[in-house]
Amino acid sequence: MTDLALPGQLATLVALSSGDSRADTLIRLTCGRTVSLPLLPSPVDLVDDRSEEDLVLVAFAEQFAADVTGIGDNQRSCFVRAFGDRAFRTVVAIFIADFVPRVWAGCEALGLGRPGVVGDVAFDRNTDPVDTLLNDFVPAVARLRELDAVTTELVRLRGAEAHNCRLCKSLRERHALDEGGSEEIYRQIADYETAESLSDAHKAALRYVDALIWTPSRIEPDVAHGVREHFSEEQAFELTLDVMRNATNKIAVSLGADAPRVADGTECYEIDESGQTIFA
Structure with a gap:
């Protein structure tokens, strides 16, 4: 069942701050421009002069939005050194500025408007925003059950590969395995267009994932049509929010905190009824 409060939670996320209004404005300007989407509202106007901290923030936010896998050790160290104990909260603010506009672009392409505007x-x-995003919004999305577990897992694994999250790539969701997911199927995600074990609905979902991650300002009509053809409006909204929920892995990847819990192979987990992750 769709959580009717989720649009309101998106609106709440948009209103939250890194704790520094100037930084918030720089973050939102940078993320919006990087992915060529309308900016989230900004709390203050900026003057032209930029401090060293500003330059570090802009470079980090730009790489985060464009391709988080490009953040290297040196850039990460410069960011953490500049922001100290504010670093994690600031990265969460970057994630919100990066991904809420993607959600709105996806929903608009699917004819769902802009939930939470x-x-x-x-x-x-x-x-x-750390608590609101990770402890409120993420579990609320995980509680959605309009999509089947295998589709949800395929979407998660496609995002894990795109963002090169080592932890996410090492995990397998138990409900999806119980419903027919397998390593044979998951190996086909990389070349899903020619995959024999993936349905047309799976392929439509994966095309949409790719569009939200790589070309959110140019979601092709045939990609949107594929989603509308195979999924209900409730399922399409869940699919869009799943991409955002999974993309919170960008936070860990950007900070180099995405190490897997297992040295080899994969680890099983499940999402319980409250939307929490339970490890086997």
Whole structure:
């Protein structure tokens, strides 16, 4: 069942802050311009002068939005050194600025409007976006059950590969395995267009994942049509939010915190009814 509160949660995320209004504006300008999508509302106007910290932030946010796998040890170290104990909260703010516009672009392409858009944003510098994103929004999306477990897992693994999240690539969701998922099927994700074991619906979903990740400002009509052909509106909305939920792995990847829990092979987990991840 679709959580009717999710559009409101998107609106809440848009209002949250890194704790620094100037940094928030730089982040939103950078992310929007990098992926060629409308910017999230910004809390302040900027003057032209840029500090060394500003330059580090802009470079990090730009790479995060364009391709998080391109953040190397030196850039990561410069960012953490510049932001210190504010680094994690700042990266979460970058993620929100990076991905909410992608969700809106996807929903618009599918004829679903822009869920959670409000006319006037009441910015909140006090609430920590880390808790709101990871402990409220992410489990709420994980509780959605309109999509079957195999499709959900295929979408997750495609995003894991795109962002090169080592932890995500090492995980396998138990419900998907119980419903027919297998390593043979998962190996075909890389070349899904010619995959014999993937359905037309699976391929339509994976094309949409790729579009949201790599070309969100240019979601081709045939990609959107494929989603609408194979999925209901509720399923299409869940699919879009799943891409965002899975993409929170960009936070860990950007900070070099995506190491797998197993040295070899894969580890089984499941999403429980509350949307929490339970490891076997």
